[in-house]
Amino acid sequence: MHAAPTAANNTFPKRVALAIHDQRLQAALDHASGGFAAKRQAQVDALPEFEALRERARLVKDHVLANLDGYLERYEARVLRQGGHVHWASTAEEARQIILDICQAAGARTITKGKSMVSEEIGLNDALEAAGYAVMETDLGEYIIQLAKEPPSHIIVPAVHKTREQVADLFDTHHRPLGYTRHLTEISEMVDEARQVLRGHYFAADVGITGGNFLVAETGSSIIVTNEGNGDLTQTLARVHIVTSGIERVVPTLDDAVTLLRLLARSATGQETETYTTVSTGPRRANDLDGPQEYHVVLVDNGRSAMLGGAFREMLRCIRCGACLNHCPVYTSIGGHAYGWVYPGPMGSVLTPLINGLSQAYDLPNACTLNGRCQTVCPVKIPLPGLLREIRRQQFETGITPVRTRWALQAWAWLARRPGLYHALMRIGIPVLHRIGRRRGGLRWLPLASGWTDTRDLPAPQARTFQQAWQALKGATR
Amino acid sequence: MNQRDPLRVGLLVTCLADLLRPSVAFAAVKLLNDAGCVVAVPRGQTCCGQPALNSGDSRDARRIAQQVIEAFDGFDAVVGPSGSCMGTLRHDYPALFADDPAWRSRAEDLARRSHELLSFLVDVLKVDTVSARLDARVAYHDSCAGLREMGVKSQPRKLLASVQGLNLVEMQGTEVCCGFGGTFCVKYPEISTKMVDDKLAHIVASGATAVLGGDLGCLLNMAGRIQRRGLPIRVLHTAEVLAGLGAAPSIGVAEGA
Numbered sequence: 157m158h159a160a161p162t163a164a165n166n167t168f169p170k171r172v173a174l175a176i177h178d179q180r181l182q183a184a185l186d187h188a189s190g191g192f193a194a195k196r197q198a199q200v201d202a203l204p205e206f207e208a209l210r211e212r213a214r215l216v217k218d219h220v221l222a223n224l225d226g227y228l229e230r231y232e233a234r235v236l237r238q239g240g241h242v243h244w245a246s247t248a249e250e251a252r253q254i255i256l257d258i259c260q261a262a263g264a265r266t267i268t269k270g271k272s273m274v275s276e277e278i279g280l281n282d283a284l285e286a287a288g289y290a291v292m293e294t295d296l297g298e299y300i301i302q303l304a305k306e307p308p309s310h311i312i313v314p315a316v317h318k319t320r321e322q323v324a325d326l327f328d329t330h331h332r333p334l335g336y337t338r339h340l341t342e343i344s345e346m347v348d349e350a351r352q353v354l355r356g357h358y359f360a361a362d363v364g365i366t367g368g369n370f371l372v373a374e375t376g377s378s379i380i381v382t383n384e385g386n387g388d389l390t391q392t393l394a395r396v397h398i399v400t401s402g403i404e405r406v407v408p409t410l411d412d413a414v415t416l417l418r419l420l421a422r423s424a425t426g427q428e429t430e431t432y433t434t435v436s437t438g439p440r441r442a443n444d445l446d447g448p449q450e451y452h453v454v455l456v457d458n459g460r461s462a463m464l465g466g467a468f469r470e471m472l473r474c475i476r477c478g479a480c481l482n483h484c485p486v487y488t489s490i491g492g493h494a495y496g497w498v499y500p501g502p503m504g505s506v507l508t509p510l511i512n513g514l515s516q517a518y519d520l521p522n523a524c525t526l527n528g529r530c531q532t533v534c535p536v537k538i539p540l541p542g543l544l545r546e547i548r549r550q551q552f553e554t555g556i557t558p559v560r561t562r563w564a565l566q567a568w569a570w571l572a573r574r575p576g577l578y579h580a581l582m583r584i585g586i587p588v589l590h591r592i593g594r595r596r597g598g599l600r601w602l603p604l605a606s607g608w609t610d611t612r613d614l615p616a617p618q619a620r621t622f623q624q625a626w627q628a629l630k631g632a633t634r
Numbered sequence: 635m636n637q638r639d640p641l642r643v644g645l646l647v648t649c650l651a652d653l654l655r656p657s658v659a660f661a662a663v664k665l666l667n668d669a670g671c672v673v674a675v676p677r678g679q680t681c682c683g684q685p686a687l688n689s690g691d692s693r694d695a696r697r698i699a700q701q702v703i704e705a706f707d708g709f710d711a712v713v714g715p716s717g718s719c720m721g722t723l724r725h726d727y728p729a730l731f732a733d734d735p736a737w738r739s740r741a742e743d744l745a746r747r748s749h750e751l752l753s754f755l756v757d758v759l760k761v762d763t764v765s766a767r768l769d770a771r772v773a774y775h776d777s778c779a780g781l782r783e784m785g786v787k788s789q790p791r792k793l794l795a796s797v798q799g800l801n802l803v804e805m806q807g808t809e810v811c812c813g814f815g816g817t818f819c820v821k822y823p824e825i826s827t828k829m830v831d832d833k834l835a836h837i838v839a840s841g842a843t844a845v846l847g848g849d850l851g852c853l854l855n856m857a858g859r860i861q862r863r864g865l866p867i868r869v870l871h872t873a874e875v876l877a878g879l880g881a882a883p884s885i886g887v888a889e890g891a
Contacts, residue, residue: 486829529778551690552689575677608858611823622652625660
């Protein structure tokens with residue numbers, strides 16, 4: 157499902173250049189980002205206890221992370237008691253294999269999927285399709301990008317990079333063979349048509365795979381939220397329900413889950429609550445009217461337990477709301493695909509190097525102004541800029557930072573630690589720059605500074621440095 | 635304050651004001667003097683070390699921090715015309731010495747004495763008016779570190795309200811980063827340029843003829859882009875306006891222009 161890299165998009169700077177000059181992408185991003193931020197703000201303004209809720213959520217998550225093994229064991233025991241199965245996957249590959257084995261044992265042919273970022277993280281769709289299964293995404297956004305054969309560009313609105321016209325064209329292409337011949341222009345009509353196409357698949361599916369927003373230790377339940385109800389149909393109508401979830405998603409009680417749900421809906425989509433919040437507790441019981449015959453939970457580690465013991469534990473508080481993406485001026489400038497993997501924006505710039513390796517995503521933690529807006533909207537108060545800076549530190553110390561950058565920094569620092577020499581050199585250099593730039597007011601070009609001067613003038617310095625002028629003034633008044 | 639011994643303030647000039655815009659530091663000195671402070675400028679300062687710190691070079695960041703800590707030893711307060719640099723002194727220096735109790739305690743002592751200029755004037759010295767004039771419709775850009783690390787939001791607005799002739803308009807997205815980000819702007823120029831263009835679009839839409847802010851990094855970024863695009867918008871540091879220096883050539887504008 158992930159588009160293969162091409163020469164045009166195989167590095168972060170190249171993807172950035174493509175994204176910034178893609179006018180349809182820019183239109184889609186402009187349309188989406190302002191909307192999400194305003195809706196979230198309206199919800200925050202309407203809930204006086206929002207800040208208190210954030211603090212409580214932080215405490216809940218920190219408590220869980222400090223006792224993760226205990227809560228996971230308690231959760232597992234409850235799931236087993238309910239008649240479900242729990243599988244532990246330490247890597248993405250193990251997780252894929254576990255799910256393939258479950259599907260094979262169930263004699264499955266067709267699979268429906270609710271939205272799950274963990275399944276994107278472990279590359280599940282590619283593995284299932286390679287094994288011959290028919291896989292159908294049922295979240296509207298995921299469905300759109302599945303048709304487009306693209307990865308998600310946002311963790312809660314995976315097709316946010318698509319304009320309405322692009323979706324209409326996709327539906328024309330893919331729905332026409334199914335007998336839907338009308339070209340649609342209204343969003344509500346497109347949603348209806350997608351629902352009609354999807355409906356049959358829910359009933360035909362042998363296996364339904366969903367994510368798990370929260371896993372509740374006291375009850376052994378998994379919780380998902382959707383706005384389309386697709387998750388309920390996916391997990392209720394298939395014979396086998398598989399939940400994929402990161403190990404950090406466990407919470408002690410249903411009350412704790414509610415605390416986090418209240419923050420999730422407001423932070424993610426600016427809703428008081430998502431339209432559907434669904435609690436699943438094991439397979440169908442004797443007197444249940446519906447539900448799956450088998451209930452499996454695949455708990456995915458994939459680098460998480462390594463974060464638990466180090467400087468990045470706070471990242472495991474993340475509840476995948478996407479608020480940091482919506483409020484990141486870099487994300488809203490370049491969109492999700494430029495980040496190169498499934499998790500974009502501030503949270504992705506932390507997670508991607510931690511999961512895939514610090515050297516695999518050098519640019520991500522660096523392509524950030526450390527402006528801090530992400531941290532102020534994070535519902536669980538993750539210090540994202542601090543974590544990004546910590547990754548930069550580790551990149552620097554392990555030699556991943558490019559030699560030219562290291563050399564330039566160390567040369568500058570060498571000078572900055574010698575105030576006498578520094579002030580003497582600037583006393584000579586600054587008046588030169590002043591004379592060059594004085595007529596225009598700024599310099600159009602400077603050696604080694606094209607990153608600045610390609611698109612900006614460098615405002616010319618005033619006649620001499622402050623230190624020099626101050627010394628002169630003090631001398632005069634003494 | 636004035637009844638007691640005057641506060642002895644060490645001015646953290648900031649490297650950008652020192653090299654590119656000394657009038658910002660002179661404005662800071664004037665405002666502090668007007669509020670009754672005695673201002674000194676230690677020669678032992680160059681830069682606060684943020685470029686090293688934010689690029690992961692914590693060894694150099696620590697050495698530069700030690701230099702700043704020593705240079706500003708003994709002042710009642712350390713004040714600078716930048717939320718970003720002062721945020722580094724206030725929040726980052728103590729963290730840099732997590733494993734070094736002696737330096738950590740000195741860093742914490744400096745952190746307690748460190749203030750962004752306008753929050754120091756308003757919150758600590760209780761200044762609420764200045765005597766200055768600028769006839770302009772002005773937008774104010776909330777620089778990120780000042781806003782989020784140092785709580786600078788109402789203070790500049792309060793003081794600007796007392797500037798005669800000045801009409802402050804609130805633009806959209808005033809709390810959104812301008813795309814400077816230190817070395818970010820030269821490492822990722824395309825993203826940075828897109829961000830500053832978004833910022834300029836908001837300034838233009840507000841109808842302002844000048845934009846003010848509290849951090850030279852942001853102001854140089856906006857001014858440089860404004861110059862390149864030939865937009866009729868002046869760029870000034872808030873301190874310059876408050877100190878009555880608003881009539882001087884604005885940032886990036888030729889003398890006599």
